[in-house]
Amino acid sequence: MFGSIIFALGLIVSLGIGFVYFRDLGDVSQMLLKVKRENMVRFIRNEYRLIGIGLGGFAAATLAHFLLGGGPFWLWLIAAVLTLLLYGFPYVWVHLGLRNQLNDAQYFPIEEARKYVGPTAPVIVIENNGQARAHPDAQIMRPHLAGNVDGLGGEDVVMTYCAMANLGQGYIPRIEGRRLNLEVLAQHGNNLILRDNDTGEPIQHIYGFREADRDPNSDGPACPLRPEAQMEPWPTFRMTFRGFQKAYPDGEVFLNKPSPNPFLRLLDMMTEITFGWGIGRQHQEDAPVMDNMDRSDDRLPNKTYVWGITIGKDAVCWTDDFIVENEWIVNSNVGGRDVVVSLDPKYESLGVWYNDFGQPVSHCDFWGHSDQGQLKRVETLRAGAFWHVWSEFFPNTDINRVGSGSMATEGAVE
Numbered sequence: 001m002f003g004s005i006i007f008a009l010g011l012i013v014s015l016g017i018g019f020v021y022f023r024d025l026g027d028v029s030q031m032l033l034k035v036k037r038e039n040m041v042r043f044i045r046n047e048y049r050l051i052g053i054g055l056g057g058f059a060a061a062t063l064a065h066f067l068l069g070g071g072p073f074w075l076w077l078i079a080a081v082l083t084l085l086l087y088g089f090p091y092v093w094v095h096l097g098l099r100n101q102l103n104d105a106q107y108f109p110i111e112e113a114r115k116y117v118g119p120t121a122p123v124i125v126i127e128n129n130g131q132a133r134a135h136p137d138a139q140i141m142r143p144h145l146a147g148n149v150d151g152l153g154g155e156d157v158v159m160t161y162c163a164m165a166n167l168g169q170g171y172i173p174r175i176e177g178r179r180l181n182l183e184v185l186a187q188h189g190n191n192l193i194l195r196d197n198d199t200g201e202p203i204q205h206i207y208g209f210r211e212a213d214r215d216p217n218s219d220g221p222a223c224p225l226r227p228e229a230q231m232e233p234w235p236t237f238r239m240t241f242r243g244f245q246k247a248y249p250d251g252e253v254f255l256n257k258p259s260p261n262p263f264l265r266l267l268d269m270m271t272e273i274t275f276g277w278g279i280g281r282q283h284q285e286d287a288p289v290m291d292n293m294d295r296s297d298d299r300l301p302n303k304t305y306v307w308g309i310t311i312g313k314d315a316v317c318w319t320d321d322f323i324v325e326n327e328w329i330v331n332s333n334v335g336g337r338d339v340v341v342s343l344d345p346k347y348e349s350l351g352v353w354y355n356d357f358g359q360p361v362s363h364c365d366f367w368g369h370s371d372q373g374q375l376k377r378v379e380t381l382r383a384g385a386f387w388h389v390w391s392e393f394f395p396n397t398d399i400n401r402v403g404s405g406s407m408a409t410e411g412a413v414e
Contacts, residue, residue: 003068010061011071011079017054018086021047025186026090028274030290037188037294041211044185044195044202051087058083096264097271098184100145102158102173105254107133107148110245113253119242123253124161124168124383125349126234129153132248135161135168136241139256141279142272144184144192146254147173157234158182159254162192162205163279164290165389166305167382170234171208180231189392190288206382206393208233220313221394235377238384239349247347247366288388295392299399302388308397309352310380311335315394317387320350322400331360331404338404339378340364352378360404 023033024043043050061079064070116139117123123134131153140146140161147158152170156179161168164187173180181197192205201210207222209230215223224230244251259265282289286302300306300319308317312335323330323343330341338355344366353368353375355361361370368375382390391397 003064003070005070006064006068007061007070007076010057010059010064011075013057014054014061014083015079015086017050017057018083021051021054021090022086025094027093027186028278029090030187030292031278035188035292037292040186040188040193041202044193045200047185051091055083055087092267093271094185095183097267098142098144100182100184101143101256102145102147102182103149105143105146105148106257107252108255110249110251110253113241113255116255117241117253119240121241122238122384123241123244124159125237125239125244125248126152126157126159126170127248128155128157128234132244132251133159133254134241134244134248134251135159135254137161137163137166137168139254140168141275142268143256145182145194152234155234159236160192160194160205162187162190163275164190164282164288165192165206165385166283167191167206167385167389168236168238169205169208169382170236171231172234173231175210175213175231176228187290188292189294190282190290190292190386190389191393203231204393206385206389218313220396221310221315223313233379235379236381236383237349237351237377239347243347243349247349282386293388293392295395297388297391297395299391300387302386304387305384306387306390306399307341307350307352308382308385308390308394309334309339309378310394311337311339311378315397316399316401317390317394317397318350318352318400323350326402329361329364330400330402331355332401333404334401340370340375350383352381354378355404 023029024035024040065076117136121136123136125134141163144161156172157170158173159170173182182194183197185195186193194203201212203210209224213224213229215225278289306317306319314335316334318341323341328343332339340353340355340361342364343350347366349366357372359372361372364370
């Protein structure tokens with residue numbers, strides 16, 4: 001009798017926690033199950049503690065069965081298979097399948113990259129002191145994080161990427177002077193959630209600060225309690241690979257070459273096939289492939305690409321076709337600062353620039369050379385993100401705002 005009670009309680013604890021682990025961090029499970037963000041955050045913070053309790057429950061059930069005769073063997077066997085699946089799949093998927101290259105990413109010359117990247121393939125670019133790095137979507141899709149000890153032109157800058165949001169963002173991976181030990185853990189709202197393994201805190205990719213530092217009283221875009229309590233974004237922009245070659249003939253390209261380990265190579269191949277299938281649908285179908293969204297905004301079709309920035313508590317985004325219709329350039333004002341949105345057809349890249357000259361800009365090229373003077377890129381640009389993701393995290397955003405200074409016109413939806 002005692003053995004049967006221990007057996008039953010052990011299985012309840014083990015399978016219950018295992019189901020929650022699979023649901024919250026199994027990733028592909030979200031194609032079938034809707035996960036609440038607070039539940040996901042809780043499991044991210046307590047992953048190893050909960051895994052330990054769950055596996056401890058199964059160990060107790062196993063001892064109760066084999067030493068005390070508790071429960072039938074067929075039930076123990078089924079529980080063993082379920083335990084292996086519920087704990088094994090999310091752990092392998094997250095910690096091996098999505099293992100990042102935060103410190104050991106490899107960058108190759110353009111000549112080598114041409115073997116793996118097509119001319120019109122989109123790439124996400126960061127640049128510093130003449131050193132430019134391109135990250136093709138298809139190459140960074142699985143590791144999600146890329147950087148190395150050499151840094152970017154003397155700066156510790158890493159590329160973070162979320163395929164579900166179509167969003168790449170460069171960050172200096174430090175908060176309050178301490179370098180973060182980042183790991184990919186999950187996604188919610190179709191946007192990546194990272195974890196700082198040193199504190200256990202989740203970090204929403206599109207925001208760049210830890211969950212514990214979030215200001216609960218923010219009346220605009222979500223903000224940290226203190227400005228310094230977040231990763232500093234690095235100016236990040238999109239262009240085609242052929243545009244990158246024109247602009248940066250000596251640039252470097254991130255390539256995610258297959259692992260020499262046959263097990264990891266097979267795992268990576270399976271992971272990328274799964275990603276490719278899901279992300280292909282994500283770009284084509286109106287509904288999110290993983291519908292864990294908390295909001296819906298029909299001002300634009302869900303899968304419209306937008307270029308959005310935040311300055312202070314103000315958020316604005318633009319579509320590329322709106323910029324084209326306005327002769328390749330738009331002057332606007334965001335958060336009290338004049339900005340210029342320009343699309344350079346030669347380099348096939350849309351950029352957003354600060355305009356501190358007090359006059360509208362009528363011409364701005366890929367390099368920020370304008371008729372008013374040299375402009376500086378807006379570091380908070382999220383280039384080419386899906387509209388449904390941008391509006392999920394910045395619900396009060398304006399679309400296609402035009403006009404500089406006091407003449408800014410809000411909400412000029414095309």
